[in-house]
Amino acid sequence: MTLSQEDPLTPVADDDRDAALRRVRDAYGQGHLSHEELEERIQRVLTARTRGDLGPALDALPAEPDSAATVLAAVGRIRRGRGWRVPRTLTVASAFAKVRLDLSRAVLEHPVVDIELRLGTGSARIVVPRDAVVELDAVVAPMKDTRYRARARTGADGPAGPRIRITGTLGFGRLTVRHARR
Structure with missing residues (x-):
């Protein structure tokens, strides 16, 4: 579902704003916008309060x-x-x-990453960045328990890092998720 198909009165989430900024920058990089248009559209994205407000900033951009x-x-x-x-x-x-x-050592370009596992007898071990927020609610592992201990967050940690959403099934294997030590 694209932003234009959703309720225009819904408040803009950080993920939506990041995606809109990326789309405007990509269009500029591909030569579809002048420098003045880039500045104007970035300002619109940054000041948008609802998804409907993002529409004018994204109009006529390549899909x-x-x-x-x-x-x-x-x-x-x-x-x-x-x-x-x-x-x-x-x-x-x-x-x-x-x-x-x-x-933890990868290049994460997206604030949210969805990982779907479809494993038969194999196991999976995933190391996430230290500040990542991990969601495992939709993992089905009927034979072995999923191993994950959420990292305790304190106010001094600053803003949360990327959100890693893991879903899917592991037939006979186990899923182990841990945060990087550094």
């Missing part, structure tokens, strides 16, 4: 590419570590694979 979704599928091991670009939506599918994803 967002649908390249934010990626599927990792393998029979063997699936491993991602230092420096990989994490897509907005990631699906990990395998009947037998051991999955190791280190998001």
Whole structure:
């Protein structure tokens, strides 16, 4: 669902504002906007209070590419570590694979990352950034309990980091999620 299809009176969320800013900057980078138009549209996005207010800033811009979704599928091991670009939506599918994803050393370009697991007998271990907020409500692992201990947040921690939403099923495997130590 795009912003224009949603209720225009809904307050603008940080994720919506970030997505709108990214879209305006991308359009400028592709030569669709002049420097003056860029400044005007950024100002509109930053001052928007409702989703309807974002409409004029996004009018006549090219549609967002649908390249934010990626599927990792393998029979063997699936491993991602230092420096990989994490897509907005990631699906990990395998009947037998051991999955190791280190998001703490990855390039996170999106404030929210959705990871869907479709694993048969394999297990998954995911390391998230120290300040990440993790949501595991929709994980189904009937054979083994999911292991995750939420990091205690204090007021001195500053704003929360990226939100990592993990969903899906693990047939016989276990999901282990932990925060990076540094």
